[in-house]
Amino acid sequence: MSAAMAASTYAFETFSPDYSAQLTLDVASRSERDLTSENIGVITVFNQDGQPVITHSVDQLALPSDLSTPLHTNVLQIPYGEQSALIYQDLNLDGRKDFALQQGWYSCYGGPSFSIYLAGEDGSFSYNEAYSALASQYCGMFKVDAQQRALFTMTKSGCCWHKFDVYRAETQAPVLAESTVVIPVGMTFARYTRTTYSDGKNPSTALFYLMDDFAPPDDTPQTVLTFRLQKSPEKQVVVYISDERVDYALINADTQRVEFSAELAANRLLDWQSDEHKQDSGPIFLEQSARFVYRPQALSFQFGKTRYTIVDEPQRVGVDVQQGQQSFFLRGDVTSRNGSLTRLKQATVSNLKFN
Known part of the structure; x- marks a missing residue:
């Protein structure tokens, strides 16, 4: 040739x-x-x-x-x-x-x-x-953000481990500024473990988010009841069923960040020092289950010495929190209510008792 x-x-x-x-x-x-x-x-x-x-x-x-x-x-x-x-x-x-x-x-x-x-x-x-x-x-190629003077990268392993790194753009070499590892927790949550790099210190924090957008269609959580808190309307109470278990979560409605979940608490995943929380190599399975009790217009569960009762009455919604001899009521906005606890009567769940 x-x-x-x-x-x-x-x-x-x-x-x-x-x-x-x-x-x-x-x-x-x-x-x-x-x-x-x-x-x-x-x-x-x-x-x-x-x-x-x-x-x-x-x-x-x-x-x-x-x-x-x-x-x-x-x-x-x-x-x-x-x-x-x-x-x-x-x-x-x-x-x-x-x-x-x-x-x-x-x-x-x-x-x-x-x-x-x-x-x-x-x-x-x-x-x-x-x-x-x-x-x-x-x-693939990294993304350049001129406004933030930052470079964004992503890598993954299979379906269940993603890592997002942010670099500062310097003239001859990029400098790692932040790293975030995302893994699924159960069928419902994604945990974001974020590490920042500055002056030789690498502090880490972990945040949980609802991840129903990432779940396979058959595993998408089934919403039972949602409402926003009256004094903090950005916070939303969510009662849902996932993987044949009922759960209660308090989330930021705008960001989907999870501030509390009965299932996460039962598995010690809200404790940053727990061994379960240190896992970053792959998905975390929720082996322990929170136990719920249903009675008309109310759903209760115990976490430590605190008892939570989600109230779903015609003219009143909210969360009653009982800590020993003290109690307070997180009043919900009735107009924001979507769904009803009565949906639990037809549900097949393994961690729910009817009274």
Whole structure:
């Protein structure tokens, strides 16, 4: 095969008045099946004078089936959408646009990986190892937020472990500022363990959120009763059934953050020092179950020395809290009520007793 026949050249669409780019594909390496399989070649970036300023080797590249039009540029649908082989934008937020050029499919789950070429003051471009690591060791390309001066990355393991890292954009190397690990807890919750990095200190906090959006359709919690608290309308009481168990949760209605849950409390997951709370490698199963007692217009459970009773009367809703000889009533907004405790009469649950 002659040299002329051994390579094919494809232009990238216009992305800058100062630069152009082309992909030279080694035809001999192309799969005989189609053009979307693995390919080997070189991406070359040219200046206005037609001189190459970057010559970048490509190990693997997926090409569109239609090569009659120029190759796309600056497509960045994070995390799982299309990401073009050439991205031209300010990646380290120093005021100069840089290049991210796809090098292969080496990020998580065979996603696209990129090499980063940072622009210098003299107009040259230099490969940067630290930024390239950020664009190849996570799931695809990182996201740049100029307003926050931050870079956002994501990686995952299977269905049930996600990690989101936030980096500060510095000129030559990104600096890790925050890391958040998200894992499912039971069928209903997601736990966000957030670690911040500053001055050699790495404090961690954990927050729980309802995760019905992430649950498979058959596992989506069944709502029994919800209402907002009268004096704190942003707080919402939720009684629901999940995995054939009833639970009570107090959440922030706007953010879905869980402030308290009977099921989480029964499994010591609200205790930051517990062994269960330190697990971050995968899903946590709720092995213990809170015990509830139903009587007409009321649902009760015990946590430690405190007894909670959710009241659902025609003219009154709320939570009656009894601590020893002291008690107080968290009054709910009747107009915000949705559902009824009577739904529990037809439910099949394992942790509910009828009086």
